[in-house]
Amino acid sequence: MNYTRSTPRRHLRLGVVGCGWAGQQAVQAANLVPRTTVLAVADMDEERRTHTVETHKVERTYRDYRELLADGDIDAVYLATNPQVRTPMAIDSFRAGKHTLVQKPHALRAADIRRIEREAVKAGRVLQFCFFMRHFRNYRKLRQQLVEGAIGQIYHARVCVQHNEDMTHSDRDYWLYAYGRMGGALAQHASHELDLAWWCMGCPRPLWAFAARHSPYCKYGGAEGPAEDWLSGLVGFDGGRTIQVEATRMSHVNVGRVFQLFGKDGAVNGTAISRFHRGEYKTREVVKPVDRRRGSDLFFFYEIEDFAKAVAGEIEPDVNADDAYVFTKMLQALYASARRNRRVAIQV
Secondary structure, three states: OOOOOOOOOOOOEEEEOOOOOHHHHHHHHHHHOOOOOEEEEEEHHHHHHHHHHHHHHHEEOOOHHHHHOOOOOOOEEEOOHHHHHHHHHHHHHHHOEEEEEEEEOOOOOOOOOOHHHHHHHHHHOOEEEHHHEEEOOHHHHHHHHHHHHOOOOOOEEEEEEEOOOOOOOOOOOOOOOOOOOOOOHHHHHHHHHHHHHHHOOOOOEEEEEEEHHHHHHHHOOOHHHHHHHHEEEEEEHHHHHHEEEEEEEEOOOOEEEEEEEEOOOOOEEEOOOEEOOOEEEEEEOOOOOOHHHHHHOOOHHHHHEEEHHHHHOOOOOOOOOHHHHHHHHHHHHHHHHHHHOOOEEEEO
């Protein structure tokens, strides 16, 4: 999808909506990316807003995000809010003429992605969805080598992301505890790696999902039921390919993170390409290109830099609306399968 770009200023002036963990990471990174500057932040929580402004020396602050959108000096908006409110905020952002980068989980429903996309097209502004791991330079280098056949045809991927965190319930952040609201172990903790595996496989078309879940720690008692503390799932794609995903919020063990891709001629473990040949493993690490710029080690540095490049018309936005739509379909299918205890077809 090609969008009409406005003529960018020397620095892309950003407004960040949401001063939680993701918002603060975005402010810190954007102020270190050479071509971006955070001009303003907005958050209804005064304590979080004040902390962000004082810590990162932000010039302007707003309680209501609509006041930030009305600021004519702001070129683009980074939405670091929860998925319950993100769709109307994105729509408002485009109607205010702002380029927009949308945090993950991108939306509650895939149909919301298309609503946001239509507004971006009407406004002639750039829309980019967050999956920051796609922008890490070592993973870009790895994906290019996979496209060139480094391990042959990829037929399976395995992702495991295990966390151990405080499960204290907060009414303000109920979406983190209500099942299917994109706040549980799958969407919050494993969606980056699930997307990364799908992207490295070439984004094949998903056909079905099968999943199971457990919620022994989440104490939410609302109508949706408690969010998953543990979800295990399998997604099937065209060509017989599959991705296995396992995610936890509390597991009492320190397994860490598993990211593996299996191909006909080799495999990937983390960022290392390996082959078993004549009784020996041959392993080669895909090394991150050297970047000595201050801040280049931050989570969102490259994603925000690439967003600025997309606004300038130098590259296409990644993740685009098509990928975000299909990925949200996958998440919805995994959640539906775990709820119904049966395989769910994915229509895209």
